[in-house]
Amino acid sequence: MTEPNIDILTNPVSWVFLLFVVALAAVPLWTGGRMLRGTVRHWTLAPKIPFQIPDRNTWPFILVSFGLAISIAILSIPFEIAGWEHGRQFIWNGPFWIPWVGVALGVFYWPLALTPRWYKRWVNHEDYPDVSPWRPEEVRAVLTRPADKKRDRMIRDMGWCGIDVKAAWSEAGLPGEPPEEWWAKATRQGDQKYADMGITEDMDAFQRADIIRSCAPPEGQSRQESRPLDPPRLTDGLGTKASARRLAETEAAAETGPREQLGRRRPGLRRPAESPGSRSAPDPGGRWPIGCAP
Known part of the structure; x- marks a missing residue:
């Protein structure tokens, strides 16, 4: 050592x-x-x-x-x-x-x-290699087991191996839809959105762009502006009266529009009191500074 x-x-x-x-x-x-x-x-x-x-x-x-x-x-x-x-x-x-x-x-x-045993059965099958490694009895056993992440993972793997998961899911009498990957879900939602717009597979890129442009919000209006104005919460720490006043101001602004609100001072706001000697004095020529005339 x-x-x-x-x-x-x-x-x-x-x-x-x-x-x-x-x-x-x-x-x-x-x-x-x-x-x-x-x-x-x-x-x-x-x-x-x-x-x-x-x-x-x-x-x-x-x-x-x-x-x-x-x-x-x-x-x-x-x-x-x-x-x-x-x-x-x-x-x-x-x-x-x-x-x-x-x-x-x-x-x-x-x-x-x-x-493994399942691998031997797959290789010894008469239709090997043009057959799925998942046997029908194994598919039924997986679908009838309690729902967990392992079962969802095996169901998604069956789809990759050529099994019609939706048909097997409906034959087993299971409610809802079979689990799917996030990219498959995103693709399905995107296809559904295009179908709602009237976009078909035979359209070229320019035709699809015209339809998407026609379904977009009006020019100059952002997505946030098109949403309804949410009222303020009454539990914002300003008290009941202040919250009610803010709610009234918000509703008034939504009715009158932003242009009519320009130059209008919020109610309840006052100019702070001026202390003695804070006003500016005139210059030797007797002229007061702008905004400081008595």
């Missing part, structure tokens, strides 16, 4: 590096494990990664193997702190290289026997 490296625990840079390595191991393990568990299956229909020889997409297996390799490398840090050089070399020369065999298998050939 060598001398312990206690400085690693007191160096902030070491802790930042440790957090980075932990995240580097946790993200592939979490992502790949979630895909292999079957909650997310649209990756099976995605194009395979570059330099991959098998026809099947196997990059989740590569992610899990890579995350395991980084996790094993993290185990060498306690030996590094304790100064146990033999233990550190054992980690790096032995167990660290075992998960890389899985990475190589994912690139060249991943045995079907090492895949």
Whole structure:
């Protein structure tokens, strides 16, 4: 054994590096494990990664193997702190290289026997690969389970895998609409807004622009000006009489218009009293300054 490296625990840079390595191991393990568990299956229909020889997409297996390799490398840090050089070399020369065999298998050939059960059923289907990885009984089981984020995530994944989610939702007798992604919701709302304006798909950009321009507010009138004037709150801290007076002024301004209000002083405002000696005196020629004549 060598001398312990206690400085690693007191160096902030070491802790930042440790957090980075932990995240580097946790993200592939979490992502790949979630895909292999079957909650997310649209990756099976995605194009395979570059330099991959098998026809099947196997990059989740590569992610899990890579995350395991980084996790094993993290185990060498306690030996590094304790100064146990033999233990550190054992980690790096032995167990660290075992998960890389899985990475190589994912690139060249991943045995079907090492895949999840749902993945084997999908590959062994007679219509593979032109069939969805979600079986009909699995779709019904997911739709009938209690509503939670996991169920909504699997339902959205079914849509990406070619399942008619709306038809399956109506067949199950579920109320409302099936969950959808925020961009799908925004696209649907935008299409509905264009349909209300009378915009169709066969129109070109200039025709659509003319319709949108005709539906816009009049020129010189902003969106805020077109909204009704909200009355002030009676709990604004000015008291009941002051709040009532402000409400009356607001209603009067809305009826008379802004032009008639120009030059009109608000009721209740008085000129402050002048102290003795505050008035300006005339100049030697007997002329008073402007606005200061008696």
